[in-house]
Amino acid sequence: xxxxxxxxxxxxxxxxxxxxxxxxxxxxxxxxxxxxxxxxxxxxxxxxxxxxxxxxxxxxxxxxxxxxxxxxxxxxxxxxxxxxxxxxxxxxxxxxxxxxxxxxxxxxxxxxxxxxxxxxxxxxxxxxxxxxxxxxxxxxxxxxxxxxxxxxxxxxxxxxxxxxxxxxxxxxxxxxxxxxxxxxxxxxxxxxxxxxxxxxxxxxxxxxxxxxxxxxxxxxxxxxxxxxxxxxxxxxxxxxxxxxxxxxxxxxxxxxxxxxxxxxxxxxxxxxxxxxxxxxxxxxxxxxxxxxxxxxxxxxxxxxxxxxxxxxxxxxxxxxxxxxxxxxxxxxxxxxxxxxxxxxxxxxxxxxxxxxxxxxxxxxxxxxxxxxxxxxxxxxxxxxxxxxxxxxxxxxxxxxxxxxxxxxxxxxxxxxxxxxxxxxxxxxxxxxxxxxxxxxxxxxxxxxxxxxxxxxxxxxxxxxxxxxxxxxxxxxxxxxxxxxxxx
Amino acid sequence: xxxxxxxxxxxxxxxxxxxxxxxxxxxxxxxxxxxxxxxxxxxxxxxxxxxxxxxxxxxxxxxxxxxxxxxxxxxxxxxxxxxxxxxxxxxxxxxxxx
Numbered sequence: 186x187x188x189x190x191x192x193x194x195x196x197x198x199x200x201x202x203x204x205x206x207x208x209x210x211x212x213x214x215x216x217x218x219x220x221x222x223x224x225x226x227x228x229x230x231x232x233x234x235x236x237x238x239x240x241x242x243x244x245x246x247x248x249x250x251x252x253x254x255x256x257x258x259x260x261x262x263x264x265x266x267x268x269x270x271x272x273x274x275x276x277x278x279x280x281x282x283x284x285x286x287x288x289x290x291x292x293x294x295x296x297x298x299x300x301x302x303x304x305x306x307x308x309x310x311x312x313x314x315x316x317x318x319x320x321x322x323x324x325x326x327x328x329x330x331x332x333x334x335x336x337x338x339x340x341x342x343x344x345x346x347x348x349x350x351x352x353x354x355x356x357x358x359x360x361x362x363x364x365x366x367x368x369x370x371x372x373x374x375x376x377x378x379x380x381x382x383x384x385x386x387x388x389x390x391x392x393x394x395x396x397x398x399x400x401x402x403x404x405x406x407x408x409x410x411x412x413x414x415x416x417x418x419x420x421x422x423x424x425x426x427x428x429x430x431x432x433x434x435x436x437x438x439x440x441x442x443x444x445x446x447x448x449x450x451x452x453x454x455x456x457x458x459x460x461x462x463x464x465x466x467x468x469x470x471x472x473x474x475x476x477x478x479x480x481x482x483x484x485x486x487x488x489x490x491x492x493x494x495x496x497x498x499x500x501x502x503x504x505x506x507x508x509x510x511x512x513x514x515x516x517x518x519x520x521x522x523x524x525x526x527x528x529x530x531x532x533x534x535x536x537x538x539x540x541x542x543x544x545x546x547x548x549x550x551x552x553x554x555x556x557x558x559x560x561x562x563x564x565x566x567x568x569x570x571x572x573x574x575x576x577x578x579x580x581x582x583x584x585x586x587x588x589x590x591x592x593x594x595x596x597x598x599x600x601x602x603x604x605x606x607x608x609x610x611x612x613x614x615x616x617x618x619x620x621x622x623x624x625x626x627x628x629x630x631x632x633x634x635x636x637x638x639x640x641x642x643x644x645x646x647x648x649x650x651x652x653x654x655x656x657x658x659x660x661x662x663x664x665x666x667x668x669x670x671x672x
Numbered sequence: 673x674x675x676x677x678x679x680x681x682x683x684x685x686x687x688x689x690x691x692x693x694x695x696x697x698x699x700x701x702x703x704x705x706x707x708x709x710x711x712x713x714x715x716x717x718x719x720x721x722x723x724x725x726x727x728x729x730x731x732x733x734x735x736x737x738x739x740x741x742x743x744x745x746x747x748x749x750x751x752x753x754x755x756x757x758x759x760x761x762x763x764x765x766x767x768x769x770x
Contacts, residue, residue, distance in 0.1 A: 211740050218743030227761040231751045232744035248740030269725050276688050278765045327769045335762035338751070462686055472735045473725045
């Protein structure tokens with residue numbers, strides 16, 4: 186089922202490639218010891234290296250290199266044991282060095298791939314061309330003063346991974362699925378927090394259109410799109426614009442464009458006379474980056490289980506549906522929580538509680554899986570209380586709500602509130618007798634054939650026992666008692 | 673190889689160096705002298721020699737690395753000390769909007 190846009194002169198295919206900038210998770214910057222935390226006071230996280238002071242020398246952060254290698258391994262990509270940093274030269278007020286230290290001809294990571302899944306269940310591979318390490322620039326604020334721009338260099342020198350895909354995507358959905366998958370892998374690996382609102386992950390979207398079966402036509406680059414939804418919208422808007430240009434007899438010019446999220450259109454960003462000439466050359470401050478193969482293998486051995494593998498394992502070992510396994514592995518933290526609950530217990534029951542009651546509680550309390558109102562250990566203990574007959578399913582829900590409200594473990598709540606399920610046959614029979622005696626008319630109706638009244642009796646007995654009667658035993662006692670002729 | 677005046681103008685523009693028309697022939701001459709010297713270097717036979725990425729032979733000086741530890745920051749006043757203009761702890765520059 187391929188995606189085409191019908192123009193006025195026939196169908197068009199869309200060709201999409203993404204360049205994703207992912208901020209490396211590290212304490213310090215790529216080439217300095219200044220911190221990377223988001224939202225600090227302006228220019229408080231800047232070293233002399235980051236500010237481009239004369240005579241300062243960059244020294245690379247080993248962890249940033251490791252994060253790039255881990256990401257490469259997670260993308261099934263070649264790791265280049267020999268790579269090199271080049272200077273990318275351009276002038277901008279938030280680039281104090283006058284160049285960005287980047288990798289050009291010799292990136293640290295080469296070809297790899299990502300598998301995406303579409304809503305109709307089809308899976309396909311998107312090729313990764315390369316991943317390289319580079320410095321982020323500072324931040325400009327243009328709206329604080331009528332005639333001045335304000336510059337904050339806190340981001341200057343923070344490590345970025347630029348991850349370039351092949352032009353393998355053919356629809357907005359595929360572009361969105363690719364970015365979502367890439368984000369999920371990065372978050373599983375712990376190499377990028379994937380926070381698109383804070384700009385930790387942003388995409389440049391390359392779009393071109395063509396007639397089915399044709400070679401590639403000229404592409405345009407839509408810069409700095411910062412959500413998955415906007416990527417999908419930008420692809421469609423840009424494709425429609427290009428189709429209109431071609432159909433009116435024009436020619437699409439290669440250029441950089443911006444996506445106007447309010448209007449849902451792309452617009453041209455740079456004029457042609459400013460055409461880029463970055464004059465890359467090897468950075469003389471940095472020798473080549475040579476990695477030890479054994480070190481790379483050590484990183485490979487320590488990689489966490491990735492989402493696809495984890496999902497497949499949940500389906501295979503736990504018998505979960507593809508959908509449930511997908512939901513539970515969407516985030517590493519959710520999967521970790523689920524596995525802690527499921528350990529040694531019924532995985533399907535654990536899955537139902539996590540996806541049902543826990544997710545509802547997270548929503549209601551506006552908390553997340555990192556800081557849940559009920560710990561995995563406590564939820565597991567609650568399941569144990571159901572398994573050993575202390576709690577009925579109904580009582581367990583009640584206990585769970587109390588756990589959400591108080592943060593206390595289930596056993597303590599059961600004790601405090603006397604919620605222990607009543608399994609004592611004598612107590613149940615006494616309640617049954619009392620209910621039947623008080624509803625002699627209904628009993629007569631039931632005996633006359635109105636069998637659906639059985640549910641009414643169960644409800645009355647449970648009510649009389651404050652909801653604590655063991656439902657199976659109550660049913661059994663009622664059936665036995667109603668089966669006898671006399672009341 | 674020699675640079676024509678249009679190329680010299682373009683290189684100057686990329687480097688944000690303002691050249692007057694009067695400066696152009698002098699700068700053109702200087703740059704072409706440098707290129708002439710590079711041409712002399714290119715006469716050396718480097719067949720079979722690996723290109724160098726820096727000033728030291730490969731392996732002579734492995735890239736030094738730092739650990740991922742915060743050791744700097746918190747010196748906004750020193751960072752801003754040479755700024756021609758500032759607003760609070762921001763650098764202030766003439767408005768640049770694309």
